[in-house]
Amino acid sequence: MxxxxxxxxxxxxxxxxxxxxxxxxxxxxxxxxxxxxxxxxxxxxxxxxxxxxxxxxxxxxxxxxxxxxxxxxxxxxxxxxxxxxxxxxxxxxxxxxTGNTSPGVTLLSALVRDAARRLGPDWDIEIVEMHHRGKVDAPSGTALLLGAAAAEGRGVALDDVAQRARDGETGARGHGTIGFASLRGGTVAGEHSVIFAGDEERLTLSHHAENxxxxxxxxxxxxxxxxxxxxxxxxxxxxxxxxxxx
Structure with missing residues (x-):
């Protein structure tokens, strides 16, 4: 051992x-x-x-x-x-x-990369994460890991397409951007969803950590x-x- x-x-x-x-x-x-x-x-x-x-x-x-x-x-x-x-x-x-050592999140990352590659930039990508009230960084390391996977699937750098905050009159969503939303509260161990929003349809890939x-x-x-x-x-x-x- x-x-x-x-x-x-x-x-x-x-x-x-x-x-x-x-x-x-x-x-x-x-x-x-x-x-x-x-x-x-x-x-x-x-x-x-x-x-x-x-x-x-x-x-x-x-x-x-x-x-x-x-x-x-x-x-x-x-x-x-x-x-x-x-x-x-x-x-x-x-x-x-790594931003996350869960095998489930690791597989989710691979699925997100593949989905981003196959669906293409016409599908908007939004990443939503929630953690306990004591977490000090946002977006979470896992959210950034998933964003990097999506960007890799599209053949772009995450830093070039990430949109981490929206407030006020932001204008229309930029084509090809990857958005992040961070929620904090309670004792949540970690919840992450990657939303692929196309015309008249939506695909969501999620992971929920129970402990x-x-x-x-x-x-x-x-x-x-x-x-x-x-x-x-x-x-x-x-x-x-x-x-x-x-």
Missing amino acids: ARIGIIGGEGRMGRAIALALADGGHDLAGAVDRGGDVAALADASEALVDFSAPGALQHNLHAAIGAGIPILVGTTGLAEEHHRAIDRAAQAVAVLQ RSIFARGAVRAAEWLIARAPGRYTMEDVLGLDRRA
């Missing part, structure tokens, strides 16, 4: 992953939070899972590189500079970065999978063996 270390162990996901490790018979190598010794944790682990904060990412990547072990980055709210740091780290160790444990189990599965991988940047689709060309 794998020895996995958790960065962000006192957070919601950190606690859920610790339970998933125990349920799966894996060893918890340890857990750290802000100010903890990540390098020591990395030395005691076969893989790291990081659900901390964007500001800690660079330090956490360096710890994984120093120990020569893979790292799963589940932290959301990442900027372009963080992705560049992940790309550099992936030259030395295996890195899996945070689904993300924790997916993270453990992915971290274990990473242990045998060569340096590189991986996705949850790699873990599930999905063909991105399909």
